[in-house]
Amino acid sequence: MEMPQLAAILEQPNSTYSGSSNVNSTDTVTEHLNNEKHNEHITTQLRQFGRPTLAVSEEEGAASSTSYSFTGSSLAGGNIADLNKSDDSGTAQSVPTDSEPGLSADKKDTTGNSSNDKEHSDESLYECNICLDTAKDAVVSMCGHLFCWPCLHQWLLTRPSRKLCPVCKAAVDKDKVIPLYGRNSTRQEDPRNKVPPRPAGHRTEPEPVPGFPGFGFGDGFHMSFGIGAFPFGFITSSLNFGEPRPPAANRGTTQYEDEQTLSKLFLYLAFLCIGWLLFA
Amino acid sequence: MLKLFKKSKDKIPKSEIITEPKEPKTPPVSKCGKPLQLDNSRWERRLHKELMSLIKEPPPGVTVDTESVQQNLSEWKLNIKGFEGTLYDGEDFQLLFKFNNKYPFDSPEVTFIGNNIPVHPHVYSNGHICLSILTEDWSPALSVQSVCLSIASMLSSCREKKRPPDNALYVKTCNKNPKKTKWWYHDDSV
Numbered sequence: 001m002e003m004p005q006l007a008a009i010l011e012q013p014n015s016t017y018s019g020s021s022n023v024n025s026t027d028t029v030t031e032h033l034n035n036e037k038h039n040e041h042i043t044t045q046l047r048q049f050g051r052p053t054l055a056v057s058e059e060e061g062a063a064s065s066t067s068y069s070f071t072g073s074s075l076a077g078g079n080i081a082d083l084n085k086s087d088d089s090g091t092a093q094s095v096p097t098d099s100e101p102g103l104s105a106d107k108k109d110t111t112g113n114s115s116n117d118k119e120h121s122d123e124s125l126y127e128c129n130i131c132l133d134t135a136k137d138a139v140v141s142m143c144g145h146l147f148c149w150p151c152l153h154q155w156l157l158t159r160p161s162r163k164l165c166p167v168c169k170a171a172v173d174k175d176k177v178i179p180l181y182g183r184n185s186t187r188q189e190d191p192r193n194k195v196p197p198r199p200a201g202h203r204t205e206p207e208p209v210p211g212f213p214g215f216g217f218g219d220g221f222h223m224s225f226g227i228g229a230f231p232f233g234f235i236t237s238s239l240n241f242g243e244p245r246p247p248a249a250n251r252g253t254t255q256y257e258d259e260q261t262l263s264k265l266f267l268y269l270a271f272l273c274i275g276w277l278l279f280a
Numbered sequence: 281m282l283k284l285f286k287k288s289k290d291k292i293p294k295s296e297i298i299t300e301p302k303e304p305k306t307p308p309v310s311k312c313g314k315p316l317q318l319d320n321s322r323w324e325r326r327l328h329k330e331l332m333s334l335i336k337e338p339p340p341g342v343t344v345d346t347e348s349v350q351q352n353l354s355e356w357k358l359n360i361k362g363f364e365g366t367l368y369d370g371e372d373f374q375l376l377f378k379f380n381n382k383y384p385f386d387s388p389e390v391t392f393i394g395n396n397i398p399v400h401p402h403v404y405s406n407g408h409i410c411l412s413i414l415t416e417d418w419s420p421a422l423s424v425q426s427v428c429l430s431i432a433s434m435l436s437s438c439r440e441k442k443r444p445p446d447n448a449l450y451v452k453t454c455n456k457n458p459k460k461t462k463w464w465y466h467d468d469s470v
């Protein structure tokens with residue numbers, strides 16, 4: 001039963017103070033609300049400490065100091081709306097001003113650790129999921145996972161039959177990743193175009209020079225045979241320059257069919273000759 | 281966490297294992313025909329990073345034998361505790377991780393070592409572990425930490441302490457390297 005009385009007593013100095021600041025009644029109402037809050041706080045403290053007088057005086061000081069700043073700002077305003085606003089802003093201001101020194105102190109205490117940790121966590125957001133370093137030549141998969149292109153490329157080569165995202169096992173492929181370009185990246189070229197184990201260019205042999213005589217069979221298969229003594233036959237068949245072979249007739253024409261039957265005939269003839277040579 | 285591949289339809293807890301004298305894997309060959317140039321420092325870097333994070337924030341019940349790692353970065357010894365409330369409560373086990381220079385593209389070789397090898401339907405008495413992420417389901421995004429977690433989960437979910445049914449045969453015939461074993465992952469209940 002002591003506590004409410006104490007609270008009532010406490011209310012007095014602040015309310016009288018706000019009255020003396022010569023603002024209208026809403027101001028005092030809000031002040032009262034504020035004070036009630038303070039008093040609640042105080043009463044709880046009192047219960048905790050069990051030393052009424054000391055706690056009261058301390059809290060009184062604190063309460064009065066906050067009300068000072070409040071009334072000051074409300075005086076600068078004038079009408080009720082401004083007062084309400086300034087009430088909000090006042091309380092809003094008082095919170096950061098109270099908390100800021102503490103925060104900065106905390107920061108000062110643990111400058112090294114906290115900033116390092118923060119940097120570390122910031123960096124780890126952009127770490128490649130394979131090499132765990134900050135992604136270089138970064139690409140991101142359709143499923144949203146970040147990799148260095150060289151790392152991902154190597155993984156794709158490791159299991160060419162099962163191209164899965166290392167993180168979530170979604171399908172992933174060269175064409176299904178997006179290169180990322182930062183603002184100050186020196187080269188804006190697609191990382192997918194430059195890979196350490198770069199695939200080699202394909203070199204194909206040039207088409208054989210047309211003009212090789214002999215009997216064509218289909219498109220790619222040619223054969224020729226001749227009759228004669230060995231060296232001369234060799235020479236005639238391999239060193240046969242001069243008139244180039246006429247181009248093959250178009251498909252569907254009678255000439256084409258004639259050529260086909262002719263080439264087949266010669267082929268059978270050739271088999272016959274070979275068979276005869278073998279068995280005779 | 282424990283994702284074992286179900287391959288056979290029958291649910292008989294019989295892990296059929298074929299130890300095949302697999303030829304050493306041919307290294308991945310790029311299109312130009314040369315073996316891929318694997319940057320040595322890169323896998324070492326990653327191992328260092330993993331070691332640091334494992335020492336800094338180890339998964340519950342796991343400690344690193346830093347001495348063994350200092351001697352050889354490619355072979356780690358880890359101590360893992362049986363969790364409270366499981367069949368392995370109060371037991372201590374030792375795991376050996378062996379990394380080759382294709383790590384993390386190739387999975388580490390993980391076995392139980394020491395005197396106390398957990399009696400578990402997926403752990404052979406020679407320490408070999410039947411766990412799919414150690415071979416075919418390996419992904420370079422996995423780490424020592426995630427493997428430890430998988431093994432811890434495998435141990436914790438065990439209902440009955442027993443060896444795999446083909447333990448005797450497998451231990452006699454298997455290769456020293458568990459990765460040479462062609463594992464059949466079929467029982468994903470434990």
